[in-house]
Amino acid sequence: xxxxxxxxxKSPRERMASRRERLRAQGLRPVQHWVPDLRDPKVLAxxxxxxxxxxKHPDNDALDDWLDKVRDPAxxx
Numbered sequence: 001x002x003x004x005x006x007x008x009x010k011s012p013r014e015r016m017a018s019r020r021e022r023l024r025a026q027g028l029r030p031v032q033h034w035v036p037d038l039r040d041p042k043v044l045a046x047x048x049x050x051x052x053x054x055x056k057h058p059d060n061d062a063l064d065d066w067l068d069k070v071r072d073p074a075x076x077x
Contacts, residue, residue: 010018012061036043054060 023030036047038044038047057063
């Protein structure tokens with residue numbers, strides 16, 4: 001290849017494959033996380049409904065008291 005010829009750029013798929021190979025060589029593995037889509041009104045309604053049900057649970061106050069005793073707010077910073 002002469003000095004004026006540039007190498008053919010890799011496709012996005014090739015770049016991602018090479019990145020994954022480098023990460024695997026470092027002992028890492030890919031993990032996919034699925035989380036609730038908070039943009040979906042149905043999901044928000046379900047979360048609100050479940051939260052309201054949890055708030056009415058008979059052991060809710062006891063659980064809140066226990067959490068207040070065992071958690072360290074300094075760890076949340």
